[in-house]
Amino acid sequence: MNGTEDPWCSRPPPLAIDIIKGLDTLWIVLYAGLTLMALLSVLLYLEECVYFFQKLPYPKKTAIIWVNGAAPVIATMSCLAMWIPKATMFTDLTSNSYFAIVVYQFLVMMIEECGGDEAFLRRYSQNKLRISTGPCCCCCPCLPHVGISRRTLFILKLGSYQFALLKTVLSILSIVLYANHNFDPWNTNITGASIWIGPFTGILTIIALWPVSIIFIHLRDTLRDLKIVSKFAMYQMVLILSQLQTAIINILAMNHVIPCSPPFSSQYRGYLMNQQLLIAEMFLITLVTRLLYRREYRPLPAAPHAGENGETSIILQTELTDVTA
DSSP states (O other): OOSOOOGGGGSOOOOHHHHHHTOOHHHHHHHHHHHHHHHHHHHHHHHHHHHHHHHSOTTHHHHHHHHHTHHHHHHHHHHHHHHOGGGHHHHHHHHHHHHHHHHHHHHHHHHHHTTSHHHHHHHHTTOEEOOOOTTTSTTOTTSOOEEOOHHHHHHHHHHHHHHHHHHHHHHHHHHHHHHTTOOOTTOOSTTSSHHHHHHHHHHHHHHHHHHHHHHHHHHTTTTGGGTHHHHHHHHHHHHIIIIIIHHHHHHHHHTTOSOOBTTBOHHHHHHHHHHHHHHHHHHHHHHHHHHHHOSEEEEOOOEEEEOTTSOEEEEOOEEEEOOOO
């Protein structure tokens, strides 16, 4: 209040050993509880991986395993950053790179629920896709519908795959630049690397989310019995919490709305708050996604039959039953 800045507010984040030495009883309980949540998330995920690997065919099991891993991976990275604040940038890059792959795998998972690319094309070759959806073109209802073809499906997959590839490349580039003292997440100057990498990553994210939204809008009624709406909601929740929530807290911290508290500066206290929130949130999402995905899938073989116009169509039936304890 007297205009003098606390010297702690400009210090780098503390070492892990300094955090451990400074924990009182309340913080010990908090850190232990959050660490236990992250550990349980990983254990539940590993059990699900074993189940999916044994029960589901390839490549459906691969896509579902990737999608289910989003919350546990983010919880684990957040736990590491909570204990080791100096590793925050690396854990964030890891979480974001993993989620970029999840975006693509969620698209693949929806198509695989229809039986794969060939079954999807046979089933919907006479249909059209509505492309006036979020996040790119939700305000453009005048856009024409696009016919479903092999080329269209390839473009949709490519639109999501580019994010998985380029986000990983940008994360590696950021680490290399950081090692050479050319990258600082808090440097918003026009000459800083982060001011260019950040918006470019945002554009890639929007482009990647668009194909997923297009396919979801088209398949939500067909896959409703497989709880695809709830699965999509959980996928969106992970996106909002890991990206939007993080961005809001970081902006507040950069503007010192979140006050510094020794041994943390404003920026790293904002990071700490976000990591702790993410651990609890991802743990809850892990429990919900387990209820949605941990089921016994018994797909019946596709049965060709003659339609009224004499053409051959495909009926894809899938029975979904709960796993009995």
